[in-house]
Amino acid sequence: MRVRLLGPVDVVAGGVPVPIPGPRRKAVLAVLALHGEGIVGTGRLIEAAWGDEARRVSLNTLQSHVSALRRLLGDRTAILARPPGYLLTAGPTDVAEARRLVERGERADDPAQSAATLRAALALWRDRSLVDVGGVAWLDEQAAGLERLRTRAELALIRARLALGEHAQLEPDLDRLARARPFDEQVHAQLMFALYRTGRQADALSVYRRLRTALADHLGIDPHQRLRELETAILRQDPALEVPSLAVRLLAG
Structure with a gap:
């Protein structure tokens, strides 16, 4: 299972994309995924996913979204309750893979290998990062950072291609x-x-x-x-x- 954030927020399970309905549900999943293997406190999760509307969001509302996500993922252990909040255990994200490939591509001494690795990284972007959870400050900041990573990969690929004489x-x-x-x-x-x-x-x-x-x-x-x-x-x-x-x-x- 892989959570994808480099485009619309969704999950791939068994090679099949699983759409996540509702912008808030997507936002909750995105916040958990962007924290990697870290526990996200309930207050922090609500603030990051709802932004300016966080004060009007109850803990019951958050719990309802988490329960719905577990059903969609088909695994109750995909999101674990861990004081003071929740932990996503659904597996590596496309963001983690993109970062790994970009760093590897930049380090490669062989420009052909570098270009191939960077192309693989850029292929992970299906659209603008977090394209369907915009309008919330924290998520917008994360999206901007992911787009900077994309630009970094594009420029590194250009360097590799220039070294190849293109x-x-x-x-x-x-x-x-x-x-x-x-x-x-x-x-x-x-x-x-x-x-x-x-x-x-x-x-x-x-x-x-x-x-x-x-x-x-x-x-x-x-x-x-x-x-x-x-x-x-x-x-x-x-x-x-x-x-x-x-x-x-x-x-x-």
Whole structure:
């Protein structure tokens, strides 16, 4: 059995998705799952799942949702009562698997292995994280964190693909990313590198100037030293940019 949070909240049992009806019931399950193997106190569980409405929620209401979840999961021991609250024992979540795969993909020395692992991680997202339990502060914060993990995996995958020489294939996607995230230095560094490696040195330098202007005008800061080093390497047509392992070091966030 696996609780899935990287998209709509549901459970997979025996390879079959089990839908969870009702946003509050989903929220209770999501809060328990996001605490991993930890016990969640009843007060904390109500606050995290109901947010601003928590004061109007009784303990009986929470217990009713927990009982309904046990029936849906088909196992009364899937959620155990453990003072001062409840403990989810339904098995690993897709979140835990995604984190494990992202970390493994980032550590891999072989870019092909890294790319395969990161693709497996990204395949776990079926939609925006916790997409159907929005509007509650704690869950919204958790969803934002999971989307940051997704972005981290996407950028790591781009680094791996650049190391594999897929510059031309990546350039259109990187250009869209850079325009959507005008202050993201790592995305701009990757775009600069992809453009340079496809013979577009002037365009790569133009991307740097665009970022430098945006950072100065809107944030009052200069690009990070690592990005300035990449600009210098491009200006000099540094041979290091032809060596994947050295180039990826310049692109690391």
